Amino acid sequence: xxxGGHGEVNPNSSWHSSRGAILSYLTGxxxxxxxxxxxxxxxxxxxxxxxxxxxxxxxxxxxHLMKGTPWHLQDQGQARQLTAxxxxxxxxxxxxxxxLLTAVPVIMFLLACFYTKYQFNHFVVNAxxxxxxxxxxxxxxxxxxxxxxxxx
Amino acid sequence: MPKMxxxxxxxQALLEAGPYHLxxxxxxxxxxxxxxxxxxxxxxxxxxxxxxxxxxxAEWTPEPLLSSAPDPEHPALNTRTVKGxxxxxxxxxxxxxxxxxxxxxxxxxxxxxxxxxxxxCLHQYGVGSCGPRGFYGTTEVHLALEQRLAEFFQCExxxxxxxxxxTMASAIPAYAKSGDVIFADEAVSFCIQRGLQAxxxxxxxxxxxxxxxxxxxxxxxxxIDSKNPKKANATRRFLVVEGLYMNTGNICRxxxxxxxxxxxxxxxxxxxxxxxxxxGPHGRGALDHFNIxxxxxxxxxxxxxxxxxxxxxxxxxxSFVVEHQRLNGLGYVFSASLPPLLAAAAKQMLEIxxxxxxxxxxxxxxxxxxxxxxxxxxxxxKMCVSGSVISPxxxxxxxxxxxxxxxxxxxxxHRIVQEVEQRxxxxxxxxxxxxxxxxxxxxxxxxxxxxxLTDAEITTAITAVADACAAVIEAEAL
Numbered sequence: 001x002x003x004g005g006h007g008e009v010n011p012n013s014s015w016h017s018s019r020g021a022i023l024s025y026l027t028g029x030x031x032x033x034x035x036x037x038x039x040x041x042x043x044x045x046x047x048x049x050x051x052x053x054x055x056x057x058x059x060x061x062x063x064h065l066m067k068g069t070p071w072h073l074q075d076q077g078q079a080r081q082l083t084a085x086x087x088x089x090x091x092x093x094x095x096x097x098x099x100l101l102t103a104v105p106v107i108m109f110l111l112a113c114f115y116t117k118y119q120f121n122h123f124v125v126n127a128x129x130x131x132x133x134x135x136x137x138x139x140x141x142x143x144x145x146x147x148x149x150x151x152x
Numbered sequence: 153m154p155k156m157x158x159x160x161x162x163x164q165a166l167l168e169a170g171p172y173h174l175x176x177x178x179x180x181x182x183x184x185x186x187x188x189x190x191x192x193x194x195x196x197x198x199x200x201x202x203x204x205x206x207x208x209x210a211e212w213t214p215e216p217l218l219s220s221a222p223d224p225e226h227p228a229l230n231t232r233t234v235k236g237x238x239x240x241x242x243x244x245x246x247x248x249x250x251x252x253x254x255x256x257x258x259x260x261x262x263x264x265x266x267x268x269x270x271x272x273c274l275h276q277y278g279v280g281s282c283g284p285r286g287f288y289g290t291t292e293v294h295l296a297l298e299q300r301l302a303e304f305f306q307c308e309x310x311x312x313x314x315x316x317x318x319t320m321a322s323a324i325p326a327y328a329k330s331g332d333v334i335f336a337d338e339a340v341s342f343c344i345q346r347g348l349q350a351x352x353x354x355x356x357x358x359x360x361x362x363x364x365x366x367x368x369x370x371x372x373x374x375x376i377d378s379k380n381p382k383k384a385n386a387t388r389r390f391l392v393v394e395g396l397y398m399n400t401g402n403i404c405r406x407x408x409x410x411x412x413x414x415x416x417x418x419x420x421x422x423x424x425x426x427x428x429x430x431x432g433p434h435g436r437g438a439l440d441h442f443n444i445x446x447x448x449x450x451x452x453x454x455x456x457x458x459x460x461x462x463x464x465x466x467x468x469x470x471s472f473v474v475e476h477q478r479l480n481g482l483g484y485v486f487s488a489s490l491p492p493l494l495a496a497a498a499k500q501m502l503e504i505x506x507x508x509x510x511x512x513x514x515x516x517x518x519x520x521x522x523x524x525x526x527x528x529x530x531x532x533x534k535m536c537v538s539g540s541v542i543s544p545x546x547x548x549x550x551x552x553x554x555x556x557x558x559x560x561x562x563x564x565x566h567r568i569v570q571e572v573e574q575r576x577x578x579x580x581x582x583x584x585x586x587x588x589x590x591x592x593x594x595x596x597x598x599x600x601x602x603x604x605l606t607d608a609e610i611t612t613a614i615t616a617v618a619d620a621c622a623a624v625i626e627a628e629a630l
Binding site (some may be wrong): 021107114119 | 161162165166168173176179180181183187188191192228259325330331350351352378380382383385421443479480604
């Protein structure tokens with residue numbers, strides 16, 4: 001797939017579905033987890049919670065806080081008001097890219113719960129960060145800015 | 153070393169976990185499975201019954217290719233052909249007529265030095281430039297003209313467009329985007345209106361040349377901004393005006409606008425198309441006329457097609473601002489560049505203008521005021537001449553008190569134009585796409601003054617226009 005090739009109005013809408021994008025993403029998460037596990041002072045539960053937290057924070061920042069595109073678009077600044085998540089597949093809901101990106105943090109949360117032996121403090125941390133990345137992904141929250149945060 | 157983890161303990165923990173935890177996880181698990189398996193982005197197909205299909209087919213009537221016969225008076229069906237060159241005199245088939253219709257204020261289209269420069273360039277580069285500026289369309293003539301224009305306007309940088317109309321229509325949307333606010337004079341020309349529309353910004357028109365009204369609107373905007381400072385921070389405010397308005401012939405009140413620009417932190421874009429070569433001691437336009445430094449405006453746009461006697465347009469300002477258009481001015485990026493010979497002609501024109509502006513501009517303004525005062529006296533009571541006295545563009549129109557409809561005025565003005573032609577002078581009714589204009593001015597005959605007019609020619613023109621007006625008003629009992 002040619003990014004920003006002929007006819008692509010907004011490359012930010014489609015690079016997630018280019019070949020190898022999802023694989024690189026999952027590999028990145030796996031590498032992060034292995035790196036954390038390899039640090040001697042971190043126990044397995046802490047490594048899992050940390051992986052989960054770092055992943056969710058990064059994904060919240062890059063998908064739900066950052067707006068606009070790094071490209072010069074001829075859209076008269078329409079994309080300026082959209083977060084990266086909202087630009088995916090030109091705002092179409094329930095596409096495979098969106099479903100995959102939604103499923104990954106949930107599955108990671110379920111795994112983290114299992115590996116942290118269902119401890120309450122780990123659960124609170126993991127569930128809170130999960131909500132940060134799950135709620136803005138729901139179609140009901142498309143273009144919604146809760147409490148006017150990040151509106152302009 | 154932390155305790156090693158084992159699977160058995162985790163399963164034990166699962167069995168001992170609180171019900172809230174299990175419920176939450178169970179719900180997420182079911183939801184994720186549903187998400188991956190069942191949820192699909194598929195537009196729901198519209199299912200019609202056989203009966204509904206037949207009903208829809210029966211209801212459909214094809215539209216005719218042409219909705220109605222075009223108006224026989226449509227200008228596209230009644231084109232005029234000029235024989236020979238469009239110069240001081242034009243031949244429309246009935247002998248030479250004094251040309252008061254072309255926007256060739258300084259008669260540069262007939263200048264021999266400019267013609268020679270264009271011909272020399274023609275022999276070197278041929279006619280076309282064979283591509284847009286970003287690819288193969290840039291020749292050294294374009295670069296030299298850009299540099300010359302920047303020097304002429306005392307700006308850091310200048311970009312050259314290949315078509316006057318697309319200059320304004322591209323330069324404005326290169327900066328103003330959706331979410332911004334543009335304040336514009338309601339009499340701005342059609343190309344600016346197109347640019348404003350293409351910007352997708354919120355457009356606020358103020359009454360023509362009424363800085364008081366503009367200030368009122370800016371105050372309103374300031375109140376809106378103070379209620380939502382976060383939004384105001386992300387909103388850019390532009391002010392777009394013309395130096396000399398083509399549609400009305402008035403000079404803009406630049407000193408007041410510059411003050412408002414400072415007070416309300418506006419980005420001021422000025423279109424010097426008609427003012428180029430006609431205002432100011434150096435012929436630079438309205439800024440020169442009011443002796444305002446170039447740093448007081450953010451972008452100077454202009455067309456080389458009127459006073460310049462060539463083709464194309466330019467946008468000048470600081471390099472920081474102007475260079476942005478080389479990737480974002482759509483007319484610059486996607487159009488074939490200006491034919492080099494026309495660029496060479498424009499460059500030669502600048503040399504001449506720079507050398508002779510101190511004579512040309514005052515002569516032109518003197519001729520314009522002669523025509524203005526002559527017409528003001530000679531025109532019948534129902535008509536008037538409008539525009540600034542020194543402006544080379546004059547609009548002869550019916551007074552609002554005449555009580556005529558737009559259609560009546562237009563047909564009377566067309567009759568007047570024919571009558572004027574019989575008296576040896578070529579003039580035109582200002583043609584507008586009325587349905588598309590934001591605030592169309594009343595129908596008028598647009599007279600264009602040029603430097604080569606003699607006293608005798610001005611008297612002829614005044615008599616011709618005044619007599620024709622009187623004749624038509626009498627004949628049609630208006």
